Amino acid sequence: MQNSLYVALSAQVAQEKRLNTIADNVANASTVGFRATGVKFEDVVSGLGSKSVSFASAGDTYLSTQHGGMRETGNPFDFAIRGDAWFGIDTPAGTVMTRDGRFTMTQDGQLVTVEGYPVLDAGGAPMQLDPRAGPPTAGADGSLRQDGRLIGAIGLFEFNPGANFVRYGNSGVVPPSTPEPVVDRMEAGMVQGFVEESNVNPIKEMTKLIMVQRAFENTAALIRQTDASFSDAIKTLGSK
Numbered sequence: 001m002q003n004s005l006y007v008a009l010s011a012q013v014a015q016e017k018r019l020n021t022i023a024d025n026v027a028n029a030s031t032v033g034f035r036a037t038g039v040k041f042e043d044v045v046s047g048l049g050s051k052s053v054s055f056a057s058a059g060d061t062y063l064s065t066q067h068g069g070m071r072e073t074g075n076p077f078d079f080a081i082r083g084d085a086w087f088g089i090d091t092p093a094g095t096v097m098t099r100d101g102r103f104t105m106t107q108d109g110q111l112v113t114v115e116g117y118p119v120l121d122a123g124g125a126p127m128q129l130d131p132r133a134g135p136p137t138a139g140a141d142g143s144l145r146q147d148g149r150l151i152g153a154i155g156l157f158e159f160n161p162g163a164n165f166v167r168y169g170n171s172g173v174v175p176p177s178t179p180e181p182v183v184d185r186m187e188a189g190m191v192q193g194f195v196e197e198s199n200v201n202p203i204k205e206m207t208k209l210i211m212v213q214r215a216f217e218n219t220a221a222l223i224r225q226t227d228a229s230f231s232d233a234i235k236t237l238g239s240k
Helices: 003-026 202-240
Strands: 036-041 045-046 053-056 059-064 070-072 079-082 086-091 094-098 103-105 111-113 143-146 151-152 155-157 166-168 171-175 189-193 194-196
Touching: 003 036, 003 202, 079 086, 086 171
Parallel strands: 079 194
Antiparallel strands: 036 059, 045 053, 070 194, 079 189, 086 094, 086 155, 094 171, 103 111, 143 151, 166 171
16 A cells, blocks of 8 residues: 555656646747757666566656747847757856857957857857947858958857756756767758747647646545545554
């Protein structure tokens, strides 16, 4: 009987993690460049043969690889990535990967994010523009030109976020290892005047949220019922 309590409790812990993940996805359904979080669970088996008991694991989070839709803004400092690549930005946490390409130019010509973090070039250095030359013209490979003159290229990077990855801000991800610049990949590039929207499907996530909430409530009811049965058994045995 105690095993049933532990199994139900492990299921409730897993469901709580799933609830938190779905809620975070729904909250970021309109966040530019946001990639949804998924959770993968496995059975944890204790014991052997007929005495074995299967528990739910705590679950590992993973980052969705599905692309969000592109929305045209017409802003020359907005960029969307085509293919599997990421922008690199310099933050207090170090280099962070993001798909949020809403950039701007400071008075001294530095290309920065909406939060003010420097955007990195392919070599990992802050991207520097000419503040007197106006907005740049971008090539599909990330190259930037001002007044027809090549001034550099926005870095496009690839990395493996791995399980239980770490987010930074709304749409940033802290890479577990040094990201590699994208080279010689025709399917990866950049589009100017567009931003990538969140890849979260709000309706689908809300449906999942309702289902998990109901499962959580059912498990809680099962725990209460099992606990009551356990108490009744103790009272019955204790009275004999």
